[in-house]
Amino acid sequence: MPRLGAHMSIAGGLHLAFDRMQEVQGEALQIFTKNERQWKAPQLGSSEVQLFTEKWAAVGRPPVAAHDSYLINLAALDPTKLEKSIAAFCDELQRAEALGIPFLISHPGSHLGQGVEAGLQSFVTHLDRAVQLSRTSTVMILIETTAGQGTNLGSSFEEIAYILDRSSHKERLGVCYDTCHTFAAGYDLRTREDYDKTLSHFDAVIGLQHLKFFHLNDSKQGLGSRVDRHEHIGRGFIGLEGFRLLLNDARFKCHPMVLETPKGKELKEDKENLATLRSLVVSDYACSYKEEQ
Numbered sequence: 001m002p003r004l005g006a007h008m009s010i011a012g013g014l015h016l017a018f019d020r021m022q023e024v025q026g027e028a029l030q031i032f033t034k035n036e037r038q039w040k041a042p043q044l045g046s047s048e049v050q051l052f053t054e055k056w057a058a059v060g061r062p063p064v065a066a067h068d069s070y071l072i073n074l075a076a077l078d079p080t081k082l083e084k085s086i087a088a089f090c091d092e093l094q095r096a097e098a099l100g101i102p103f104l105i106s107h108p109g110s111h112l113g114q115g116v117e118a119g120l121q122s123f124v125t126h127l128d129r130a131v132q133l134s135r136t137s138t139v140m141i142l143i144e145t146t147a148g149q150g151t152n153l154g155s156s157f158e159e160i161a162y163i164l165d166r167s168s169h170k171e172r173l174g175v176c177y178d179t180c181h182t183f184a185a186g187y188d189l190r191t192r193e194d195y196d197k198t199l200s201h202f203d204a205v206i207g208l209q210h211l212k213f214f215h216l217n218d219s220k221q222g223l224g225s226r227v228d229r230h231e232h233i234g235r236g237f238i239g240l241e242g243f244r245l246l247l248n249d250a251r252f253k254c255h256p257m258v259l260e261t262p263k264g265k266e267l268k269e270d271k272e273n274l275a276t277l278r279s280l281v282v283s284d285y286a287c288s289y290k291e292e293q
Helices: 016-023 046-058 079-099 116-134 157-166 179-184 192-205 239-247 268-279
Strands: 003-007 028-031 064-067 103-106 140-144 173-178 211-216 256-259
Touching (some): 003 268, 016 028, 016 046, 028 256, 046 079, 064 079, 079 103, 079 116, 103 211, 116 157, 157 173, 173 179, 179 211, 179 239, 192 239
Parallel strands (some): 003 028, 003 256, 103 140, 140 173, 173 211, 211 256
């Protein structure tokens, strides 16, 4: 079955995210490598990296992804904001590589009125520049599907494909599929017919081989609402059937799938959501997940 887990806090130290993952019996993890609401952070110390890698090994090296800062917009119009975004994304890549994390998940920015195609061109140009400046080589950048709220880019599979096709570093690009975002963008999962139609369209436009990671979130708003509001599994407009179809799809039997649903410090909500997801699994597919290096 897929490797189920959640985004976890790094409060008190990056390595403590693994303890939180274990508390909810997670098998996959997503983290921020620094405060996501700040442009800069102190450089990672050797002891911090060692603690993280030792803890990771101690829990069996489950799949891990980092998510970049919400402040970053590589399609920004303002020159100051753009340069800060490039520098911050460069730093995100370097931090992930220092920690040995194979995936960095990133939203494809907002065009802010310049138009979708101009925004996509700008994003690709500055993404490539940040990759070059980072001097990294091992981290795969996963472009996250979005709901299309405001002027956000990446709400259509065609927009994601544009980025993957035109980047000079396409070998380092993949996709993170967010169930809430794609549903809000108009891609349905709720019936077998709709699920097959959506995944077939993804395969035709982007290619399923590029899909590396999932965010499992129900949606507070309806199909095509273009509103990004996460809801607990089965309590939103997607409902349980859409998640049942995804979790039992043999093509994703080893894919990491993490929650980004609201929760308190006790992680009760994560435990409930993961229990709900696991109850939907009916296919006993053997998984020999090998982390990409």
